[in-house]
Amino acid sequence: MRVGARDTTALAAGSAISGLLAYVFFVLATRTLGPVAAAPVSLLWTYWSFSAAALTFPLQHWIARSIAAHRGDEWSVQQTLPRVVVAVLLASLASGLLAWLGRDALFHRDDPWFPLLVAWVTIGSGFVGIVRGGLAARHRFISVAWALVAENLLRCVAAIGLIVASVRASLGYGICLAVGSLVGLVWPSSFRFSAQQTQPVRPPDSPLAFIGGAAGGQLIGQAVLTGGPVLLALSGGSPGEVTALFAGLALFRAPYTLALGLVSQLTGRLTRLVIEGKLSVLRKVRLVVVLGATGLVVAAGAFGAVAGPPLLRVIFGSQVSLEWSLAMLVAIGSTLALANLVVTITIMAQSRSGAVARAWVLGSLAGALVFAALAEPPLTRTCWTFVASEAVAFAALVVEEIRGSTRLAARFADGSEAVAGSR
Numbered sequence: 001m002r003v004g005a006r007d008t009t010a011l012a013a014g015s016a017i018s019g020l021l022a023y024v025f026f027v028l029a030t031r032t033l034g035p036v037a038a039a040p041v042s043l044l045w046t047y048w049s050f051s052a053a054a055l056t057f058p059l060q061h062w063i064a065r066s067i068a069a070h071r072g073d074e075w076s077v078q079q080t081l082p083r084v085v086v087a088v089l090l091a092s093l094a095s096g097l098l099a100w101l102g103r104d105a106l107f108h109r110d111d112p113w114f115p116l117l118v119a120w121v122t123i124g125s126g127f128v129g130i131v132r133g134g135l136a137a138r139h140r141f142i143s144v145a146w147a148l149v150a151e152n153l154l155r156c157v158a159a160i161g162l163i164v165a166s167v168r169a170s171l172g173y174g175i176c177l178a179v180g181s182l183v184g185l186v187w188p189s190s191f192r193f194s195a196q197q198t199q200p201v202r203p204p205d206s207p208l209a210f211i212g213g214a215a216g217g218q219l220i221g222q223a224v225l226t227g228g229p230v231l232l233a234l235s236g237g238s239p240g241e242v243t244a245l246f247a248g249l250a251l252f253r254a255p256y257t258l259a260l261g262l263v264s265q266l267t268g269r270l271t272r273l274v275i276e277g278k279l280s281v282l283r284k285v286r287l288v289v290v291l292g293a294t295g296l297v298v299a300a301g302a303f304g305a306v307a308g309p310p311l312l313r314v315i316f317g318s319q320v321s322l323e324w325s326l327a328m329l330v331a332i333g334s335t336l337a338l339a340n341l342v343v344t345i346t347i348m349a350q351s352r353s354g355a356v357a358r359a360w361v362l363g364s365l366a367g368a369l370v371f372a373a374l375a376e377p378p379l380t381r382t383c384w385t386f387v388a389s390e391a392v393a394f395a396a397l398v399v400e401e402i403r404g405s406t407r408l409a410a411r412f413a414d415g416s417e418a419v420a421g422s423r
Contacts, residue, residue: 007141007265014145015261019254021152026250027316028159029173035243035319040107040114041173042246043233044121046226048177051095051122053222055088056129057260058214061267061348063133065210068268069275069351074137078193081130083208088126092119105234117174124181127191134190136264143187144264150183213353217344220360224367224389225253225337228382231371235378240319245379247316248327252304252334259338263345270349277412282405285346290398293339297332304331329383336390343397347404355400363393 026045030038066076096119100112107114128151135143158176184190229246237245273281308327312320322330347355367389374381 007139008262010142010145011148011261011264012258014148015258018148018152018261019257021149021156022257023250023315025152025155025159025176026247028156028163029170029176030243030247030316030320032159032163033168033170033173035317036239037168037170038173039233039239039242040109040170041177042229042243043106044114044117044174044177046229046246047095047099047118048121048125049222049226050219051125052128054215054219055091055122055126056132057218058211058353059084059126059129060133060136060264061345062211062214063130064136064264064267065271065348065351067137068271074193077133077137080208081193084130084211085126087208087211088123091126092122095119095122106230108239113171114174117178120178121181124178127184128181131184131187131190132264134193135187136267139268140190141265143190145261147183147187148261150186151180154183155180210348210351210353213355213357214348217353217356217358217360220357220364221337221340221344221393224360224364224386224393225249225256225334228386231385232378232382235382237378237382241379244312244320244322245330245382247312247320248308248322248330249334251308251311251315252300252327252331253337256334256338256341259341263341266342266345267349270346274349274351274408277408279405279409279412282346286343286398286401286405289339289342293336293394296335296338300331300335301328304328326379326383329387333383333386333390336387336394340390340394340397343394343401347397347401350401350404350408352400352404355404356397359393359396359400362396363389363391366392 026042029041033041063077067074096115099106099115099118103109103112103115128147132144132147135141135147155176158179159173162172162176226249228249229242232245233239233242270282270285305324305328308331309322309324312322312327344356347353367385370388371381371385374384376384
């Protein structure tokens with residue numbers, strides 16, 4: 001119990017400090033460059049959140065779930081990892097090429113440097129996912145906490161070095177963002193896995209199918225959570241509005257950022273509950289999430305409306321501001337995102353990552369309909385799109401979790417294997 005409490009405390013502290021350092025980095029970049037010049041860095045940071053969702057999150061939780069499901073054996077991860085590395089490299093090439101083709105609209109510059117940083121960030125996100133997954137699967141949660149902190153600490157130290165050197169180029173701060181992933185080299189044992197088998201071999205789920213489903217769902221979900229600045233930029237928003245929306249999302253995403261670290265423990269525990277058929281416990285988790293989300297949405301909306309605008313000005317500067325109504329919407333959507341994260345982990349423990357992707361497709365379609373239907377300025381439409389997407393995705397995820405639990409109950413009633421396939 002003491003060890004578990006210590007690990008949870010370390011993860012909470014690590015996530016909180018990491019999130020704070022992320023704010024520090026963006027504040028340093030914004031105040032040094034100004035809202036307009038900081039826009040390319042904002043968009044690169046937004047892409048980093050995309051790649052973290054598509055690669056870091058799925059790889060981390062795939063490794064943790066696979067090793068937990070095989071009661072500590074690492075052979076399935078070791079066999080699949082070379083194919084995963086190739087997939088990450090191909091993704092980096094594709095993302096860099098797309099960034100090059102859209103460089104004028106996204107970064108407002110014609111050189112290749114930011115597209116190259118996009119490719120670098122993609123590789124780094126995959127690497128960080130493997131590192132955190134290896135550490136979490138071995139219950140080295142204090143090391144996971146240090147890894148969370150070190151990534152953004154390195155970015156801040158590099159940015160402070162640029163400020164001391166009087167560097168005012170946005171490219172320099174983009175490089176600072178990209179180098180954060182190098183901290184994974186501090187734990188070389190985390191990305192080496194044993195091929196030894198100590199448990200009876202079961203027919204495994206398809207690892208790439210699990211990763212692909214999780215990556216697709218989380219990519220859409222993170223695009224909804226952090227992609228507002230990109231949507232706003234492409235729909236005619238000014239650079240100042242892009243920076244203000246990015247700052248608002250960063251501010252109200254703090255609880256979500258904290259939870260990302262804490263769920264490192266949750267994957268293995270929920271996987272064991274699924275394997276052991278603890279259906280009553282899983283139902284209690286679902287009830288707590290649904291009731292908690294309802295109460296938190298109300299509280300977050302009130303907090304965002306009252307405290308959001310002044311906090312943005314104090315933290316990010318007087319030129320960065322959102323109206324109270326827009327701050328309220330951003331706070332509500334961010335709270336729903338937190339609830340969606342917990343339900344997603346539960347579904348992934350059922351090995352049904354495809355269900356996560358289906359739920360987020362529904363959520364994104366709902367958001368697209370809202371964006372097309374509203375006759376409002378681009379910033380207002382973007383904020384409403386965010387809330388609609390998160391709300392519909394939450395409902396869809398809860399339905400998918402209930403379906404998975406029902407199927408699990410039927411399998412245990414038949415005396416068959418507990419772990420579901422990734423459908």
